[in-house]
Amino acid sequence: MTTARRGRHGTLSCALLLAANLLIPAAIYVFATGFFPYKPLLPGLATFDSVTEYGEPPEAPFDRLVFMVIDALRSDFVYAENSGFQFTQSLIRDGAALPFTAHATSPTVTMPRLKAITTGSIPSFLDVVLNLDEGDESSSLASQDTWLAQMKAKSAGKLVMYGDDTWLKLFPGTFDRAEGTTSFFVSDFTEVDNNVTRHIPEELKRDDWNTMVLHYLGLDHIGHKGGPRSPHMVVKQREMDGIIRQIYTAINTHDHLRSTLFVFCGDHGMNDAGNHGASSPGETSPALVFVSPKLRELQSKLQSPTHDDDGDFQYYSTVEQSDLAPTLAALLGFPVPKNNLGALIPEFLPFWSNKRDQIGLLMRNARQIRDIVAAAFGPQIFETEVDEAVAGSLSDYQELARGWKDLAERYGQGANAAGNAELELAIVKWLRHAQSVLSSMASNYDMPRLYLGQAAAVAALIAAVLAVAWSTPDTVTSFVPLTGIVLTYAVMMFASSYVEEEHHFWYWTTTAWFAYIGVRDFQRGHTSALVQTLATTALLTLTRLIRSWNQTGQKFAGGPDFVKTYLNTNPGLLWCLVGASYLWVHQSLIFGLSGLPIWLNYTIATGLVLAAFTFKVAFTLEDAPELVTDVARWFLQVNFTQDASLISRARAVFMGLGLLAGVVVVFMLLRRRISVGQSGASTLLTIYTLLALTQSRPQNIPLFLLFNLQHNLLLLWIHPFSSRSSPLPSSTLSPTDLTTTALLLQHTAFFAAGGTNSIASVDLSSAYNGVARYQPAAVGLLTFVGNWAGAVWWALAGAVWFLTLESRRRRSATATATATAAFAAPGSVWQSHIATLTVFVAGSVVAVMAACTALRTHLFVWTVFSPKLLYSVAWSLGQHLVVNGVLAGVVYGLGVLEGEGS
Template identity: 35%
Template sequence: MTPDFGSYPSASPSLSIVCYSINLFDAMGWHFRGALLLLANGLIFASTIVFTMGFFRPLAPSSARRATVDRSVPSRSAPFERVVFLMIDALRSDFVYSPQSQFKFTQELIRSGAAIPFTMKTGSPSLTRACIKAMTVGSPSMFLDVFHNADDGPGTPETTDTWLAQLKAAERGKLVFYGDDTWVQLFPEVFDRGCPISPLFVPDIHSPDLNVSTNAIKELQRDDWSALVLHFPGIDHVGHMGGADSEFMASKQRQMDAIIKEIWKALESGAHLNSTFFVVGGDHGMDRWGGHGGASDPEVSAAMMFISPQFKLLNRTYESPAVPTGGAFDYYTVIRQVDVVPTMAGLLGVPIPSASIGVFVHELLDLWSDIKDQANLVLENLDHLRALSCKSDTGMDVCQTDLDRHHLPQEPLNEKSLAELSMVTNPMSKEFQNALENATSGNIQVSVLRYGIAIALIALLLAWATCKSILSLNWDFLVLNLFQLGHSLALLFPYLVETEHHFWFWSSTIWMGWLVFTTSCHSSVVSPGRLTPVVLHLLSQRWNPHDRSSSEEVYSIQGLLDRRPLCLWLLIAVTLLHTYTFAAQRRRNVTRDAEDNPLLGLAHRAVLLVIFVFKFASAAQIRPGLIARAPEWLQGIILEQLPLTRIAQFVFLSLAIGLGYVVLRSYAREASLKNEKATEPLPLLEILNLYLIMQTIPANIPLLLIYRLQLEWLVSCAVHLSPFQVCFSIVLFTNSAFFAFGNANTIAALRYTEGFNGLQAHHWLLSPVHTFCSNYAGPIWWSGNGLRLLVATGQGKRSSSSGFFEHLGLRTVFVAYGLLGAMGACYLQREETVVLTVMAPKFLNTVLWTVPFHLLFNMGMPIVLWAVVQL
């Protein structure tokens, strides 16, 4: 049946074509539309891959061992022969330098002058892998490292030069490593012995650190090594579990401070360590929630200290604890992360790694008593940067500055001429560094981006062709295009990208209000209670704070419940009880033998109780303050004796058994239900809902109750909704739920807490799946449960395959339109400074929406439900 074109003139050529197309699709049936839809989704996947390859393609830095320079650099002495390089993951600057810090011994070292402190600014993305490369290779961070950072396999080895490789080539001793295995993945041939450990199992905040510290003490008694590299992941794990203000943060800081004290004592007392200096620093910082990966100040501000008994001879003293000198996290002198590389090379007397774009930290020049050595260090660094800038593979065709001798002070050097030298060379070095950082940070292939955009456009047109409701010039056509064009235009403004939640909150609220208004028009009774869905929607938007860049506490419902945990757990209990009450009520309505199987109801209640116990006990282990008033024997049971891994495994096994039962039961009863009223996919959806509750952090579980109440109201008025309005509602509420759950267009917003439920170690498949479902629990809930709207309109029946494929086509159109808008915004802003800090995280988020979420939950899950049960 062709739609009614109303008052549009039938003689219009464009409308005639539309009518002809619709009649053609009616004649070919849903098989043809299904083939087109499959092709469209395949092209969406292909366009995502193509655009990603062009957008995140790295440009390899110069591979030259050392650049040839006009001026020969005289040999210079080095103050040290070996190093203990201690990296404390996510050691934010204020964790060490502020008055609230528990690094008391370390602050004593700073006050005595034995430690020279800095605040080190990392690049973006502020992830461990990228930061390790910056501090060893000296190359700037590239967003491509995001795709390798969570790799638990062999990783992608780095073949570029490092100060570790230079030290190994000097043959002064073995290179030893203990800690995060990212180092071994990056440099598999560098270290001679050690014990790399996987840091990806976030819930373990103690074992990795104990392993590293135990081996470190043993290695300090040996004298056959030239570099001892230690990487402690504990503080990072504490942040991911409970945030920067976690109850475990103070004790973990004291533990790290004690390790620094042990190493310091060994340096003071061990004769074989006389020529050893000690480096303590973080790879990156963290925000209030413990996340990192973005470019906000707390994420990129890490502590960095150079420590040695010899530093006391410089007669320097520093105030410690200190107050920030600039920004909220800027203590003492601020340096770049890549500056560590030439500094390490200079202190150890090895050549500067070939790809380094760092500048020697001038505060350490006084370690050389000979002024000529100091001058040679500065000039060698400058010559290296100049030679790098002349390399064709850095993207700079000509040298930018002429280092003719008349620009520099002449011999003989003295303190005055050295100061003059620094005044000339330091700005020049920074100029080279900035140019090299821009040239080597990445190479966007414009032609590949265009191919990706073209493929996405074809996918959009193919998906559009499968949808009858938007082929004609009607209100659905106008709403779709105006909405998507508005969203695409918003992506052209970096501020709106960083605060994208406002777009989805406002649009979904307006749409909810419109639905309430139109429903009221169909009803003879108008009451204030009809505004309840809008009020609930506004409440969900205030559930989580969304200003991640602010260090100030932002008002939110979650913050209110954090101060009143009893209210939170009452809401969680109500959510679970409502799940059971709703399921029981629906079973009585849609099945004949619900009461003949009382064991099903008992099993359901048992699983709900186990889920509640698991969520409470796991939350108490992260925040023991939740049970501070409970008897000690009960605290001991909750914190120490409850086998949380086994409990989670029991829940997942129960859900799997329930899933199998529902599928088999559906097939067994299919023949008897052919002539009966179609049922909803309720049992499968309830199993999905229980899994999502398991994968949702406790503070967000009540949001699922709000969504269920909203959905019940929508279902009650779904008879007035068109297929387009049903799909548009689901699209708006899935995206709104993503941000309402506390997510954002930044890597730092990614949560790991629930990603290891039921696991005792990181699993290559289950951990990413659990983590993804945890972060996308809200959108997955709406994508699955929103299908009840389709059922209520009568479009979800098995006999109505055309309506079902209309729904799938519309979902694909929205995804393809959004992907095309994100690609266009990235393409137009490819030369702007925000391309890596703002647009790259946004496109990565779009990739997650387009590939795993869309293919699995927009398309795969509805098809499975439609095939298994009668929709």
């Protein structure tokens, strides 16, 4: 190929690569806006006047409400034998409290759960994204019908709220007195709750309110930091139980609170890791308890504590969270909110002695849901006569219409005592059927946007393939393994089980890849048979150890792994490995700064590593003190910063890392080396390693020691040992091989650290390192680094690999006084690397979008495929564009400058 043609192809390839990487985010945006739309809602507030055929509504037993949310209150936290809610359990035994397990549908995060609780409807999955943006007001419920709006419309008192400021975002202008606290500062177990509790005594003395909302966050924060078995958990449960005692005592003694209904519940639960967002039994099973001395009239007096016989966190009766809205409507005397899909909990019907009153309440609830069916499918569905001969083949909606007409006829005809009992059971059955049908109803997808988004993603894929074809120095056959990876991955996205257990794909593919290149290069004889065999065996052994570090996915999420079996049970072993990891970083920093005076080199490396290590010890001592050994504690005592706060410690580490990285970058820009025997890119990788250790859980820190061993072994393939016959042997890994290796190891590292395709596995434990208050940009960045720490590490390691190839190109050109065509232009190999990665990213986006479209009516569309789409966004925009495209690209570019000057 002539130089002119090569230049034209290079320019065209660059333009196509840019176009592909612009099309990917555009495709994601268009598709997401069509896949996650808001569902249409019935406007206005419900009134009793709109439904008159059921007579006057019966008198409500309560006129005031205290509604207390204890974030992440899993059912066993209240009902099990080891619970800290001892006073609450005594109320259940006494009959003054009626307990339930409330089923929370996915996504199990705060905002959509509060929407379900207050409206009785099923929120959009998009709320899981809006839940992360505290500045968002587009999800407001100010104009929707909720039990809060109904209580305000009664004009019987003020509404007050203390706690999670999500309520203020959802209900702007609703509360007359309020003080919100941010729900995302998960490092705080006490202040967020104390800020709520301090208002309670004063509010209980006042009689100018009819609704008081309290939302406690500390228990959820403990779960995120230490899991459900954290030593802080029972202590927090006892604290919450004390608040319940305080409120119940006031209701029992203050005259103005005599008719107060006290409800406390969890908005969601948590899994065994302390996280939530997905659909595991622990996440979808929060407690729900109604409390009042008046409840003794129901004579429930249930056993407490009790057992969970099936291990699925189902205690007592199970109801839907949406059932709260119609139940509160009946108990407090207001109309059922218009968009409610919940059913009145029948256990409360005995409050009304007249059977006609009970049936009237149920019929009002059924009529309200009937209006939703009519709005969704047209009123004609209730007017069409159904032939008895085809009754067995009716759709769910036709069955609902037929059932409603039957209920209306039976109610209109009246009934005797036995008939009323049968009608009551029939109404309850119809409500549950309607709730099931409407809750599973497909979203109103914008199909043109779905297709347009997929078309843009396909265009990005085509552009990326052409960019690779016109920029790669490798042969077509070298792309066969990567093509197989892309195609297999694409097919896998159409199976929910494979999406949930995606880590196995990367583990086995990585293992097969290492075995393949080992056997291939053994046959080629590039290095000695012994060296090749040992290196391949070591790579495979390290990969096997890494994949067993954290059990992940869904099927075996709680199974044994290296962390659970060896590290959590042996803190001494844990800190030996953690200490070895920090010592390795210390030695790497000293080598990476060897161009500086020795006193300055050791001062910087030792001070920075010691600051990072003592922060991690202090962090773990606060987070999980049972994991900290006496030797680790001793480091805090001898360190002169022993009285420093965690925020100050983290900021010191971040500032030190930033300054040191800045110095290295300046040296590289000046085309000078800061190390005698190491590139600046390798030094930047070491600096990032210290950041990754800071943002990782202690149990995952030794993984980076294993990553480094893999990295050095792979460098043997890129830079084989020279021999007398071949003073400068060629690399045994082509650029495409390196790209494939980087792609595999980035994904393997993510899953090995405990990542999954479930929102519940997002680790927030290090999201607030150095952050004193909620700052979305800082928290988002720290969260990404904490969860993608290993993937980012391998992206930077990939830059080091390609710089090694570039260095070999220059040395080869110098030795032979020629430059090979394949490496004629510095950076062309890196462009091919990014283009090849873009092929995979674009292909994966196409596959995920196609799967979400084809399976949009699938049972698991909101629990499996929608979270996978969100993770695909994070991989495409965060890891690919920002990390591989920008961060690693800058490191590579700086490395090229440094190499040209050396």
